[in-house]
Amino acid sequence: NAGVTQTPKFQVLKTGQSMTLQCAQDMNHNSMYWYRQDPGMGLRLIYYSASEGTTDKGEVPNGYNVSRLNKREFSLRLESAAPSQTSVYFCASSDGTRSYNEQFFGPGTRLTVL
Amino acid sequence: KNQVEQSPQSLIILEGKNCTLQCNYTVSPFSNLRWYKQDTGRGPVSLTIMTFSENTKSNGRYTATLDADTKQSSLHITASQLSDSASYICVVSRHSGGGADGLTFGKGTHLIIQP
Numbered sequence: 001n002a003g004v005t006q007t008p009k010f011q012v013l014k015t016g017q018s019m020t021l022q023c024a025q026d027m028n029h030n031s032m033y034w035y036r037q038d039p040g041m042g043l044r045l046i047y048y049s050a051s052e053g054t055t056d057k058g059e060v061p062n063g064y065n066v067s068r069l070n071k072r073e074f075s076l077r078l079e080s081a082a083p084s085q086t087s088v089y090f091c092a093s094s095d096g097t098r099s100y101n102e103q104f105f106g107p108g109t110r111l112t113v114l
Numbered sequence: 115k116n117q118v119e120q121s122p123q124s125l126i127i128l129e130g131k132n133c134t135l136q137c138n139y140t141v142s143p144f145s146n147l148r149w150y151k152q153d154t155g156r157g158p159v160s161l162t163i164m165t166f167s168e169n170t171k172s173n174g175r176y177t178a179t180l181d182a183d184t185k186q187s188s189l190h191i192t193a194s195q196l197s198d199s200a201s202y203i204c205v206v207s208r209h210s211g212g213g214a215d216g217l218t219f220g221k222g223t224h225l226i227i228q229p
Contacts, residue, residue: 004157042118042203042219043158090157099145099207099217100165105157 001026004106006091012112013081021076021109023091031094032074033058033103034066036087043090049074050097081113116141118206118220126226131194135223137187137204141216145207149178149189152201152222161189161202191225199227 004025013019025032033048035058045058049068063085065077074093078085089109094101118139127133139147146165150158162171162178164187170179175198177190191198201222208216 040221042221044219045217092157099209100163102148102160102163103217105159107155107157 003027004091004093004104006089006106006109008109009107010110012114013078014114015082017081018077018079019081019111020078021089021091021111022073023075023106024073025091025093025104026072027093027104028071029093029095029104030071031097031101032068033092033094034064034074034076035090035092036060036085037090037108038087046076046089048097078111081111083113085111086113087111116206116208116216116218118204118218120202120204120220120223122223123221124224124226126228127194129194129196129227129229132190132192133194133225135189135191135202135204135225137189137206137220139185139187139204139206139218139220141206141208141218143209144182144185145209147178147180147187147207148205149176149187150203150205152203154200158203194227196227196229199225201225 007022034046035043047066049055052071091106092103094103121136148163149161152158164180175192203222204220
């Protein structure tokens with residue numbers, strides 16, 4: 001079992017460029033999440049998908065879109081990247097969205113926007 | 115406002131020594147509290163989860179305590195090893211009426227174990 005995988009591991013973009021971060025999980029989890037982690041701040045939820053076919057905004061959704069492609073895959077898209085989106089992005093998955101459901105995190109994508 | 119404060123921000127100790135990390139929170143209504151370990155360049159991994167009624171829980175050399183009255187938690191690491199060098203993140207959950215339960219992440223304590 002690979003758990004949660006993310007691609008790419010690193011990415012450098014210029015302001016205004018677009019890109020999609022990919023995430024897949026092989027644990028048959030229902031729920032998937034996208035977080036960003038910035039220096040000196042705790043992880044913040046961007047979007048989540050409670051189950052296949054549904055997506056909801058988190059704490060910091062502006063500038064992002066998501067797609068729950070199927071039960072395994074959840075992608076995050078930056079339509080027009082801005083320097084403020086420079087961050088490390090983590091995808092996570094869990095059985096459900098209740099707090100007792102442990103979230104399993106991927107290795108992260110380090111994104112720099114110039 | 116739901117907040118999780120961790121202290122110290124960073125800590126350096128010698129291999130074999132013990133240490134204690136602190137977490138204070140103002141999250142309400144409280145559901146549970148988790149401690150995560152995040153190695154450099156990796157995603158967080160859950161160490162322990164504690165509910166309102168639990169005041170201590172161990173996972174190997176890691177022991178977490180919870181005082182729900184004072185809204186404080188600690189993570190004690192015994193006989194530290196070089197592999198314990200990581201960031202330790204306190205995460206407090208609150209019940210929500212609909213949608214996903216809310217998680218509030220602390221900024222983490224960066225622990226360095228020196229040989």
